[in-house]
Amino acid sequence: MDPTxxxxxxxxxxxxxxSVTTGAHQTQVLVPDAPLxxxxxxxxxxxxxxxxxxxxxxxxxxxxAGPALPLPTTLxxxxxxxxxxxxxxxxxxxxxxxxxxxGDTTTLHFxxxxxxxxxxxxxxWTVEVDGEAWSYAKHGGLTxxxxxxxxxxxxxxxxxxxxxxxxxxxNPTTPPTRGLAPGRHxxxxxxxxxxxxxxxxxxxxxxxxxxxxxxxxxxxxxxxEEPEGTSNNSCSQAGGGLSALxxxxxxxxxxxxxxxxxxx
Numbered sequence: 001m002d003p004t005x006x007x008x009x010x011x012x013x014x015x016x017x018x019s020v021t022t023g024a025h026q027t028q029v030l031v032p033d034a035p036l037x038x039x040x041x042x043x044x045x046x047x048x049x050x051x052x053x054x055x056x057x058x059x060x061x062x063x064x065a066g067p068a069l070p071l072p073t074t075l076x077x078x079x080x081x082x083x084x085x086x087x088x089x090x091x092x093x094x095x096x097x098x099x100x101x102x103g104d105t106t107t108l109h110f111x112x113x114x115x116x117x118x119x120x121x122x123x124x125w126t127v128e129v130d131g132e133a134w135s136y137a138k139h140g141g142l143t144x145x146x147x148x149x150x151x152x153x154x155x156x157x158x159x160x161x162x163x164x165x166x167x168x169x170x171n172p173t174t175p176p177t178r179g180l181a182p183g184r185h186x187x188x189x190x191x192x193x194x195x196x197x198x199x200x201x202x203x204x205x206x207x208x209x210x211x212x213x214x215x216x217x218x219x220x221x222x223x224x225e226e227p228e229g230t231s232n233n234s235c236s237q238a239g240g241g242l243s244a245l246x247x248x249x250x251x252x253x254x255x256x257x258x259x260x261x262x263x264x
Contacts, residue, residue, distance in 0.1 A: 002056070003028055005047040016042065023194045024124045025138050031195055036065035071193070072119055075200045076112040076146075078189050080163075080207040088164065090179070091157035101166050103179060104209040108161040108187055110146035116200070117144045119193055127160055128188045129180060135160045139194050163187060167211035184208045 008016040008030065017033040036042065041064050047056040083106050089098040108127070112120060124139040135158040142148055148160045164179040186206050192199045 001046040001048060001059075003046075005045075005056075005058075006030060007045045008032060009043040009045065011041050011043070021195055023139060024192065025136065027124070027138050027194070029122070029139075029195045035068065038065055038067050040065050066118075069118055070115070071196065071198060072113065072116040072200060074113045075116060075189065075191050075203050076110060078111075078187070078203040078205045079109045080187065080205045081107045081109070083207065083209050085167070088162075090164075090166070103164050103166040104182070104211060105162065105164040106207050106209065108163065108189065108205065110142055110161070110189060110203075112142070112144060112146060116191075120144060122194045122196075123191045124194060125160060126190045126192075128190070129163065129185050131188075134158060134163065134187070163207070163209070165209040165211065180209055182209055182211045 003020040006018075006020050008018045010016060016036075018030055019033070021029050021031050023029045030044070041062055043060055043062050045058055045060045047058050083104045085102070085104055087100055087102050088105060090101045091098045116123070120142060121140045123142070125137040125141050127134045127136070137148060137160045141160060163185075165182050166179045167182075184206065185208070186204055188202050188204045190199060190202045
C-alpha cells in the first residue's frame with residue numbers, strides 16, 4: 001500500500017483523523033488521533049503501489065471497533081520440544097538457496113497469556129539464544145495458539161521458533177548460516193507492542209542440543225580390500241545423484257584409515 005493514500009472513514013464517508021507511523025522492521029501502523037468508538041463500524045481504504053504501471057486501484061475493508069482494553073503486562077509461557085536428530089534445510093545469504101544439513105533440532109512452543117491475545121496482531125517478536133539474536137518476526141508473527149505461520153526467513157535467514165545445531169558437513173558449495181554450538185542453551189522470546197513501544201517481560205526456556213559421537217573405527221581391511229560403503233549395492237541415489245551427506249559419511253572412515261596407515 002501507498003501510505004499517503006491510507007484513509008480511515010465512517011460509514012457515511014466522513015474521514016476520521018489518523019496518521020501512518022513507522023513500526024519495526026519496515027512495517028507501518030495506522031494510529032487514530034482519538035480512541036475509536038466502541039461498536040462503530042469503520043472503513044479502511046488505501047491504494048496499491050505495485051500495479052505494473054496501470055492505474056492504482058483502491059482497496060478497502062471494514063471493521064467494528066471493540067471495547068477498550070488495558071495494555072497487557074505478561075507474555076505467556078515458552079517450552080522447547082525434546083531434541084531430535086534430523087535432516088533439514090539451512091539457508092545462506094540472499095544469493096544462495098538452501099542446502100540440506102544434518103543436526104540436532106528443537107522447536108519452541110509459545111502459549112500467549114489471555115490478556116495478550118487481543119493485542120497479538122500488533123506485537124513483533126525476537127528470539128535470542130544465550131543473549132545473541134537468533135531471528136525475529138514482524139507484528140502478527142505469532143497466532144493465539146503460539147504458531148508462527150509466516151514462511152519468510154528473517155534475521156540470519158533463520159525461522160523464528162526452529163533452533164538447530166549442525167552435526168554433519170553441509171554441502172560445501174553452499175555455505176549455510178551456522179547454527180548453535182552443541183551443548184546447553186537458553187532461548188528468550190521477546191514481544192514488543194507496536195506504537196506503544198511496550199516491551200513485555202520476556203519468557204525463557206532451557207534446552208540442549210548435542211551431536212552424538214562418531215562410531216568407533218573399524219579394523220583395517222586387508223590390502224586391496226574395497227572400503228566399506230563404496231560398492232554400488234550400498235549407495236542410494238535420490239533424484240539421480242548421490243547426496244553430499246551420504247558421500248561424506250562414506251569417505252570419512254576411509255580417509256581416517258588411509259591417514260592412520262600413512263602415519264605408520
